[in-house]
Structures are given as structure tokens and as C-alpha cells.
Amino acid sequence: MNQNLDELQGDLELEGLDDELWNAWEAPVSDFTPPPKGLYTATILEKRSATVRDEKYLDFECDYMLHREPDGRNNEYDGRKIAFMRFSSQVRDRFDGVRTSSLLDVCKALGSQPPKGAKAVGAFIDAHILKQTKFQFTWDWQGYCAACYEVKLKELTKAPSLDLAKVAATAAQVAAARKFATKAKTMGQFPLVAGKNGDKPTRAGEMECPACKGPIKARGQVKNYLVPVVAETQAKPVMEAYN
Numbered sequence: 001m002n003q004n005l006d007e008l009q010g011d012l013e014l015e016g017l018d019d020e021l022w023n024a025w026e027a028p029v030s031d032f033t034p035p036p037k038g039l040y041t042a043t044i045l046e047k048r049s050a051t052v053r054d055e056k057y058l059d060f061e062c063d064y065m066l067h068r069e070p071d072g073r074n075n076e077y078d079g080r081k082i083a084f085m086r087f088s089s090q091v092r093d094r095f096d097g098v099r100t101s102s103l104l105d106v107c108k109a110l111g112s113q114p115p116k117g118a119k120a121v122g123a124f125i126d127a128h129i130l131k132q133t134k135f136q137f138t139w140d141w142q143g144y145c146a147a148c149y150e151v152k153l154k155e156l157t158k159a160p161s162l163d164l165a166k167v168a169a170t171a172a173q174v175a176a177a178r179k180f181a182t183k184a185k186t187m188g189q190f191p192l193v194a195g196k197n198g199d200k201p202t203r204a205g206e207m208e209c210p211a212c213k214g215p216i217k218a219r220g221q222v223k224n225y226l227v228p229v230v231a232e233t234q235a236k237p238v239m240e241a242y243n
């Protein structure tokens with residue numbers, strides 16, 4: 001039933017204006033294209049979550065903030081937040097065969113060995129956030145088609161619906177569907193577009209899925225965390241200048 005506001009008896013509390021939404025609100029980002037492939041210096045801006053999984057792994061979800069580089073490279077991304085970076089204590093074989101975890105990779109880049117306990121590691125990460133410890137990583141784009149992932153998962157599990165497929169899927173089937181859904185592994189696979197005001201061409205932040213023809217937005221991801229040997233020799237002047 002609709003009612004004229006002027007005729008409303010008493011008042012009505014509206015949804016969507018509560019404190020939680022108000023406090024969590026962020027200004028919209030005008031350009032969703034991730035920073036280009038390359039080497040960056042960052043700090044952990046904020047820890048979104050720290051979760052103990054299966055009583056043995058510690059998973060973090062953090063936002064990073066990019067910083068100026070002493071050589072001027074990519075400095076237009078100074079102060080840019082990159083959200084939902086995940087790292088975990090779960091050990092795996094890295095692409096180059098090294099046994100490590102993404103948490104260990106992050107700690108190596110931060111330059112110090114963490115304690116062994118889960119709570120102590122949480123406090124250790126918090127301390128680096130407070131100190132704004134700078135670290136370096138290489139970054140690249142990825143093109144991932146969510147629609148193709150769903151189709152592949154249903155096909156592999158032979159489940160009649162996506163919900164049932166998600167329940168039925170084995171780890172190997174999820175991995176195979178993810179591999180199928182990954183349509184670009186690097187920025188160079190995205191189309192070139194003319195630069196603004198006669199600048200050199202740049203990569204578009206969107207591509208057409210070669211399989212389902214749907215749109216795929218580029219998303220950035222950390223390729224490798226770097227040990228701070230480089231940070232100590234190159235990034236130090238920046239730390240002094242901007243702290």
C-alpha cells in the first residue's frame with residue numbers, strides 16, 4: 001500500500017540508512033581498471049579478516065595501499081587502494097616448485113619471520129600494519145569468466161543445477177573449472193585501445209570471453225612477493241621522504 005509521506009502517522013525507520021552501512025560506505029572508484037602489470041611498493045592498509053580454517057590454516061584478507069616509487073615508475077598509482085588481497089598459511093608448491101605459503105611469501109617480503117602460533121601471527125601482521133612496513137611485489141592482470149566457470153562445473157559434476165554442482169564438486173573439478181574459466185593470465189592478453197589525447201595505446205580493462213562471448217573485467221593479482229633486498233636498496237629514500 002502506498003501512502004503520501006505528508007499523511008504518514010508518526011515516523012518510519014528506513015532501511016539502508018543504518019550506522020553499519022553509513023560507516024562502511026566508500027566513495028565510488030571512477031576507474032575500475034587495475035594498475036598495470038609491473039613492480040609495486042605497498043603497505044598493508046587494513047586487515048579485513050583473519051580466519052582459522054579447518055582448525056589448521058590461517059587465512060587473511062587485507063587491503064593494500066600502493067606507494068610512490070623512487071624512479072617515478074607507476075607513481076600515478078600512489079595512494080591507490082587494492083582490495084581483498086588474500087594470503088594463507090596453507091603450504092603449496094609454488095609455480096617454480098618452491099614449497100611455501102602465501103603467508104610465508106608476505107612475511108619474507110615484510111622482512112621478518114613470524115611467530116608460530118595463529119594468534120601471534122595475527123598480532124605480527126597487525127604490528128606491520130601499524131608500522132606501515134613497506135614491501136614489494138610484482139602484479140599482473142587476470143581475466144576470469146564466472147559464467148564459464150559455472151558451465152564447466154555443472155558439466156564436470158553432471159549436476160542439474162549450479163547449487164548442486166557446488167556441493168558435489170571435488171577439489172580437482174573445482175581446479176579444472178577454474179582453469180577453464182581463466183581466459184587471460186596476463187595484461188598483454190587484453191585488447192589494445194587508443195590512448196587519450198594522443199598518448200600511446202593502453203590495454204583495455206575488459207575483454208570478450210573467447211568461449212561464451214560475455215564480458216570479462218580485468219582483475220589484478222599479486223604474482224610474486226619479493227624479498228626486501230630490493231626494498232632496502234631502492235625504496236629507502238621514499239620511506240624517508242614520505243613518512
Ligand SMILES: [Zn+2]
Pocket residue numbers: 145146147148209210211212213214
Ligand atoms: Zn565465458
